[in-house]
């Protein structure tokens with residue numbers, strides 16, 4: 001049967017990247033997806049904004065919604081301090097298995113746990129089953145209509161603390177209008193918009209940073 005685009009991305013990483021070198025895996029994916037086949041990785045331009053916000057936050061516990069091929073998981077994990085960890089939720093089993101292999105090639109697998117399933121099912125399990133107390137950083141990059149309900153769910157499950165940072169991809173393209181409406185009018189969040197471009201394209205896109213101010 002014909003290979004998937006994601007399998008072809010794994011092939012090019014496996015063949016061209018330097019094992020154990022996360023930067024070389026990121027470069028390899030960015031080159032392939034800008035030259036050969038577009039794919040929905042956060043990419044190198046928005047990736048630099050992600051890097052800066054992760055470095056400023058210096059998180060111990062990170063949750064990512066939407067693993068895809070593992071590009072942003074590698075991007076984040078490579079910046080984490082020794083004991084810090086990243087939990088990433090992926091719904092699509094093929095994406096999850098390809099991401100696992102790419103994350104291993106990058107050599108950041110000891111920091112990353114891929115959780116397969118629906119975010120609305122897994123988020124309520126984070127405290128008891130995955131021993132999470134609070135989330136320091138959340139990267140939202142899954143179904144855009146899930147950004148708002150999952151943000152509400154994170155708060156309801158007591159997973160956010162004063163200063164928890166949410167960063168949402170694609171708030172212009174494809175767009176996450178319900179999330180933007182919810183988060184910008186919410187006095188419990190301090191929002192900042194980072195203008196950029198859709199990965200590998202000249203199309204405008206942006207990321208929204210929302211810092212949780214606490215329940216009061």
Ligand SMILES: O=C(NCCCCCn1ccnc1)c1cc(-c2ccc(F)cc2)cc(O)c1O
Nearest residue numbers: 040065066067089090091119141142143170174
């Ligand atoms: O849909 C996106 N991501 C979610 C994928 C499914 C997540 C499944 N899942 C994981 C966990 N829970 C649920 C996405 C799309 C685009 C895009 C841009 C232009 C275009 F013409 C087509 C598409 C660009 C992105 O940067 C994206 O992130």
Ligand SMILES: [Mg+2]
Nearest residue numbers: 042141169170
């Ligand atoms: Mg995205």
